[in-house]
Amino acid sequence: MAQDYTEWLAINVLNEQQLVSYRSLSRALKIHSNLAKQMLYDFHRKQNTKKPRAVHATYLITGTKRKEIPNDGTHSQREGDDTVMQSSPPLPSSSAPKPDEHDEEPIAVQTVMLVKEENVLQAKAKFESITGTHIYSLQAKGLGDLQTLTECNRKIAADYASEDPLEVWKQYGTIQNPKVKRRTQRRQPPPPRAPMVKEAVAKATPAAPTTKPTTLKKESSKDSQDSKLASKPSSAKATPEPAKKPPTTKRQGSDIFKSFAKGKSKAKAAQESQESAGSTPKTAPEDEPMASFSDEDDADEGDVDVVEDVPKVVDGKSKKEREAELQAMMEHEDEVMADAAEVASEQAEGDVNEGAIDKPESQAAEEPKETVQVENGRRRGRRRVMKKKTVKDEDGYLITKEEAAWESFSEYEPAPKKIKVPPTTSMNKSTTAAAGKKGAKPGQGNIMSFFSKK
Amino acid sequence: MAHDPLLTYRTLVTHFTDFLTVAIHTILHERNIYPRTSFLSARKYNYAVRQSRHPKVCEWINDAIAAVETELLKSAVDRVAVVIYTKDLKPTERYMFDVSRFPAVDPTDLDTRLERRGENGDPVPIVPLADMDEQFRATMGKLTGCRGVLKPLPEGCTFTVAIELKSEGQPPVGHPQPWMPVQPELSETSGEKHTRNTVHPVRAVAAGELVFESWIEQAVDAT
Numbered sequence A: 001m002a003q004d005y006t007e008w009l010a011i012n013v014l015n016e017q018q019l020v021s022y023r024s025l026s027r028a029l030k031i032h033s034n035l036a037k038q039m040l041y042d043f044h045r046k047q048n049t050k051k052p053r054a055v056h057a058t059y060l061i062t063g064t065k066r067k068e069i070p071n072d073g074t075h076s077q078r079e080g081d082d083t084v085m086q087s088s089p090p091l092p093s094s095s096a097p098k099p100d101e102h103d104e105e106p107i108a109v110q111t112v113m114l115v116k117e118e119n120v121l122q123a124k125a126k127f128e129s130i131t132g133t134h135i136y137s138l139q140a141k142g143l144g145d146l147q148t149l150t151e152c153n154r155k156i157a158a159d160y161a162s163e164d165p166l167e168v169w170k171q172y173g174t175i176q177n178p179k180v181k182r183r184t185q186r187r188q189p190p191p192p193r194a195p196m197v198k199e200a201v202a203k204a205t206p207a208a209p210t211t212k213p214t215t216l217k218k219e220s221s222k223d224s225q226d227s228k229l230a231s232k233p234s235s236a237k238a239t240p241e242p243a244k245k246p247p248t249t250k251r252q253g254s255d256i257f258k259s260f261a262k263g264k265s266k267a268k269a270a271q272e273s274q275e276s277a278g279s280t281p282k283t284a285p286e287d288e289p290m291a292s293f294s295d296e297d298d299a300d301e302g303d304v305d306v307v308e309d310v311p312k313v314v315d316g317k318s319k320k321e322r323e324a325e326l327q328a329m330m331e332h333e334d335e336v337m338a339d340a341a342e343v344a345s346e347q348a349e350g351d352v353n354e355g356a357i358d359k360p361e362s363q364a365a366e367e368p369k370e371t372v373q374v375e376n377g378r379r380r381g382r383r384r385v386m387k388k389k390t391v392k393d394e395d396g397y398l399i400t401k402e403e404a405a406w407e408s409f410s411e412y413e414p415a416p417k418k419i420k421v422p423p424t425t426s427m428n429k430s431t432t433a434a435a436g437k438k439g440a441k442p443g444q445g446n447i448m449s450f451f452s453k454k
Numbered sequence B: 001m002a003h004d005p006l007l008t009y010r011t012l013v014t015h016f017t018d019f020l021t022v023a024i025h026t027i028l029h030e031r032n033i034y035p036r037t038s039f040l041s042a043r044k045y046n047y048a049v050r051q052s053r054h055p056k057v058c059e060w061i062n063d064a065i066a067a068v069e070t071e072l073l074k075s076a077v078d079r080v081a082v083v084i085y086t087k088d089l090k091p092t093e094r095y096m097f098d099v100s101r102f103p104a105v106d107p108t109d110l111d112t113r114l115e116r117r118g119e120n121g122d123p124v125p126i127v128p129l130a131d132m133d134e135q136f137r138a139t140m141g142k143l144t145g146c147r148g149v150l151k152p153l154p155e156g157c158t159f160t161v162a163i164e165l166k167s168e169g170q171p172p173v174g175h176p177q178p179w180m181p182v183q184p185e186l187s188e189t190s191g192e193k194h195t196r197n198t199v200h201p202v203r204a205v206a207a208g209e210l211v212f213e214s215w216i217e218q219a220v221d222a223t
Helices: A002-015 A022-029 A033-050 A070-080 A117-126 A146-159 A165-172 A194-204 A215-231 A245-261 A264-276 A285-303 A310-329 A335-354 A358-376 A423-431 A433-437 A440-453 B009-030 B055-073 B129-144
Strands: A056-065 A083-086 A110-116 A127-139 A382-392 A398-408 B039-044 B047-052 B077-085 B091-098 B158-165 B197-207 B210-219
Touching (some): A002 A022, A002 A033, A002 A127, A022 A033, A022 A146, A056 A117, A110 A117, A110 A127, A117 A127, A127 A146, A146 B129, B009 B039, B009 B055, B009 B077, B009 B091, B009 B129, B009 B158, B009 B210, B055 B077, B055 B158
Antiparallel strands (some): A056 A110, A056 A127, B039 B047, B077 B091, B077 B158, B091 B210, B197 B210
8 A cells, every 4th residue: 555656656747747636646546635645745755855856746835824015925926826815805904005904803814825846935934824734736847837737636527527426525535514415306307309409400500690589489570571571572562560570670680691591592593583473482381481581582682781601501501401301391290380380371361362363373383393394304303392482461461481392203204294284384484484493403494495495 | 529420621620720729829828938927827628728818929820820721721731830939030949740640631622521441441430539639638738848848948039830841742832921931940851950959759649530749849059
């Protein structure tokens, strides 16, 4: 036992040149801290008698400091690089120069000072009375910065995390409060709600500094935004509820970022669709966020405020696409989406009566998407198609929703299925060329076919 | 820290340049290039480090590191050195970081995943970068402890950052030019000076693909 520590210290301090504090020694050898301090002292003395300055030490001095002039304190502090930790406010004499100092009672201040060995004498001189001194740590070469000693404690916490402090305190001599009790946490952490998390993630990733409002609120805000923005390009409609506007203005800022997330293809598509049809036909009440993004592309033309964060947000687009895909798959399970679905379905109902122009266009638009590609004579595998549908609300708001729908084609030149659409409709739709232009390749094919006919 | 699936050459270089920034701040503090009071305590890699508070110093270091990063991304750097000069502009100490073992990557592949393949072409599991922090901590510890090892510096020393390029690369000239070409002075290639240096090893870090060595060279005849 006696020889163990010498060997251990020789290995760690001299050979490996590590910083060893009394705490590390006590944890490593499973001994009491006070014993560890004595071992450190012994080792230090022995090694230095063998070879002077082989081992350096830092000391911990506890006591009451002498009353000193403030200059002295700061001066020596800089010199000796001491860390002075005081347990109570500084002595009153050092703060305000009062003429009647003798009336004040000096407050007893206990000082714990960590000093390098070369500064020990100087530090001791500062103390009026010393209650305790012991070696704090040993190192082979001089200690550069006192704060590197924090590394010892971090290592202890990391290496010995498995030990229960309530059990081993006797062994190590840690200060213990006899009345302390461990509190058991009965409740399990709530299981994460995956859809909500994904929604939040998708909205957070476009790098907009959004606070985390509830998803519901966001969607309601997007509803109003959709209506507001959609009403802009198509002729004047009733203004959206002013109540929803103020809370959404802030989020609009972040949503504008997200509009960039849609990607430039979307922006182009939205713009051209705007010019030609005034509404881009899509479906899926579940995909409100997607829809709002496309609308906000339109808004960007008007606002032209935000030109930042494009590269970051482009990443968000791809995530958003994946997100939309997942959502489409999870539409049944998603509560939030269900709420949105309800809202949207109400709007859809209102739309049927009023938005006569929009509806047939929307339906026509859906199918030509497929036929156009067929005409090109290209082979297509499975692909996901973004469809927009504009529906008119009861109150006259145009709400454009976008849905990612999976379509799988395995077609050669003549498409075996989906030729139910007569060529006239496809002609119709190629006028609204941008709708097809949305997905990059299909869009190009659309236009090319248009020209080829001529 | 980095997750293995996302390990690209660019992230590797970023980790290294972050480490280099902290190392330079530490060296400045340890060798008293700037007054110690102008440094504040910060935390990096779960370790207490010193960071300079002077805005110009920080700006200069950040610019230098950015220039080093540009060269690293071209896989052109052999070694990075932080050189300490005396008032007479004589180099006294060099803190070397040998990065010649970094993977040499095409500029087009900067963002592709790195994967190490064994002799027969099978993918070899990469050593996780989890202990990269630990190795950086150890290196920091060594750097901070260098104060006891090295001779104290004379007053008025200054520092700079130098890179030694691999022989097959193009020198980074052009406009704007962040680097100034200099004669090799304390480097090993100049034979006669070689014997006059004392070398103190610091650390050889090997964390997955991030492999570099670091040591301190001190000119013996420094006055």
